[in-house]
Amino acid sequence: MNDPLKDNGSVTVVKSRSKLNYLILVLAVLIGAGSIYYSNLIANQLKEREREQIELFAKTLETIANDNSEYNDNVMLLFEEIVVANETIPVIVTHKNGEPKIHKNLKIPQGLNGQETTEYLKQKVEEMREEYAPIVIANKNDDGEVFNYEYIFYQNSFLLTQLQYYPYVQLSVIAVFFLLSYLAFSYSRAAEQNRVWVGLAKETAHQLGTPLSSLMAWLEYLKSDPELENREITRELGKDIKKLELITNRFSSIGSVPVLQPENIFQVIQSSVSYLQTRISSKVKINLHFEGDEVVAEINKPLFDWVIENLCKNAVDAMSGIGVIDIYVHRSPEGKVIVDVADTGKGIPKNLLTQIFQPGFTTKKRGWGLGLTLVKRIVEHYHKGKIFIKSSELNTGTTFRIILNGSAPVSTSKTG
Ligand SMILES: Nc1ncnc2c1ncn2[C@@H]1O[C@H](COP(=O)(O)OP(=O)(O)O)[C@@H](O)[C@H]1O
Ligand SMILES: [Mg+2]
Structure with missing residues (x-):
């Protein structure tokens, strides 16, 4: 019962193609998740380091604030090495009442007057408060009693912020790229299929056309003979020719813009x-x-x-x-x-x-x-x-x- 013409793999071809699509999708999700996971890992390490740096910064400020000696090389060194050396993490130090005192690594918009700058900094402080709780610096007197507070507000460095968004930007760009190439690919595949359909149908209609018109001529010849005109063979031949005409008609319709x-x-x-x-x-x-x-x-x-x-x-x-x-x-x-x-x-x-x-x-x-x-x-x-x-x-x-x-x-x- 085996049909030698029939390739019994046609079902499996379709199935394995959808399996392949599935595999590619799973792989894409894995790569995406992996790259987000890995850069999150790095971002977290950097975040930890920035936190430590700020704490050191805070301790230094505290030490300087509480050092009552006239002049101390060590303190100045600390100041140079730690406070000045921080070139990346945006910091604002405020008084107890929230008034900004000093700031570092912030891009203040140009053309602001003193009052506006303070407003800008206060607004920035609120932003920073959302990100991280401020670090408290305690000012102590000689007896070690706390008489005043200051706060250090800070936020992620530009580098860290970039690193956090980078994988999403990267993956979106890649996704858009793949989407576009997929669309272009399927468009060209559809166009190719169209050409095959149209070409094959036209060719078939064309090839059937010649023997068909000759058959029609033969039928007319048979009909012109009074003896053959009403015989069964003529009628049946007529029916088959009609059927062939229908088929040719279908193929030529598929091969052109149908009316x-x-x-x-x-x-x-x-x-x-x-x-x-x-x-x-x-x-x-x-x-x-x-x-x-x-x-x-x-x-x-x-x-x-x-x-x-x-x-x-x-x-x-x-x-x-x-x-x-x-x-x-x-x-x-x-x-x-x-x-x-x-x-x-x-x-x-x-x-x-x-x-x-x-x-x-x-x-x-x-x-x-x-x-x-x-x-x-x-x-x-x-x-x-x-x-x-x-x-x-x-x-x-x-x-x-x-x-x-x-x-x-x-x-x-x-x-x-
Ligand atoms: N009315 C139907 N009831 C159940 N299955 C159907 C029906 N129509 C189509 N199918 C299924 O869809 C398949 C594809 O049909 P088709 O494209 O006409 O190809 P073919 O008839 O050569 O198998 C069939 O093999 C059959 O499994
Ligand atoms: Mg069928």
Whole structure:
């Protein structure tokens, strides 16, 4: 029962591709999380060091403040080495009442007068208070009693601030880059697929064209003979030529910009169903349900026929040749034309729902997995409509929904 033409790997290809996508996503998240974690680690170490530096700074100020000797080399050295040497961490020392006393490593905006500078510093103090609790310097008298306080406010150095935001900036830039390249890539892939579809369809229509017109000529020849004109062979040949014409018509429509015309959807479906009904198992009944006024949509008839045919053939396969297909046509309140194709077949497992429209996906021994790809392409690409699975339940049935852009009724009797 093995079909030598059929590469039995088509399902696995689709599956492994989605697995690969999943793997890439996991890897990207891991790299992102890792780089944020690592730079946080460094930032925390730097933060710890800055904290120690400020404490040293505070102790030095305290020591200087409490040193009552006239002149002390050691104290001056401390001052030079620690207080002056801090070139990075913004610091404001305030009096007990919060009035700024000295500041360091702050960028004061230019052109502020004394009063404005004080206001600016006070505002900065509030900002710093949010970040870190101030360090208290105690001023003591000779007996070691505390008689005054000062506060040191500080915040992260510019370097530390940068380091904290850096990984997020970096990752966003990388993410934007990947998003853009992904879009460009899928755009060019879609364009390539388009070229393949169009090219192959045009070529097929073209190749069928020559023998078909010759067959038509032969048919005319047979018909011109009074003896052969009404024979079964002539009638059957005529039918087959009609079918070949239909196929050629479909391929040439897919290969060009198809002409859309307002059509009565119900009539179109009815004619393709009555054609299908004779060709499928007699144990499958196709019922048409039609609601409301005349439902008109702009469609390309040969292509839309193809959609209905593909959906019905899949339904027949899913029901193993026994069951009912119900086709519902109605107009939504927003003026869209809705076509539901419901079967009583085996249903589609949840995990396959996203895959059935992908080219090459099939669960059938002799399937090509192109039917639904074609259907989706016809509905969405050529008709600017939508197709999706409205519902599917295992061993109960599946309903496909097509949404087309409706147009005003073309009823000749009403418009006159
Ligand atoms: N009405 C349906 N009920 C259950 N499964 C369906 C139905 N229509 C399509 N499928 C599933 O989607 C797959 C892809 O369908 P299709 O693209 O037409 O390719 P093919 O018919 O060659 O398998 C089918 O193999 C089947 O598993
Ligand atoms: Mg199919």
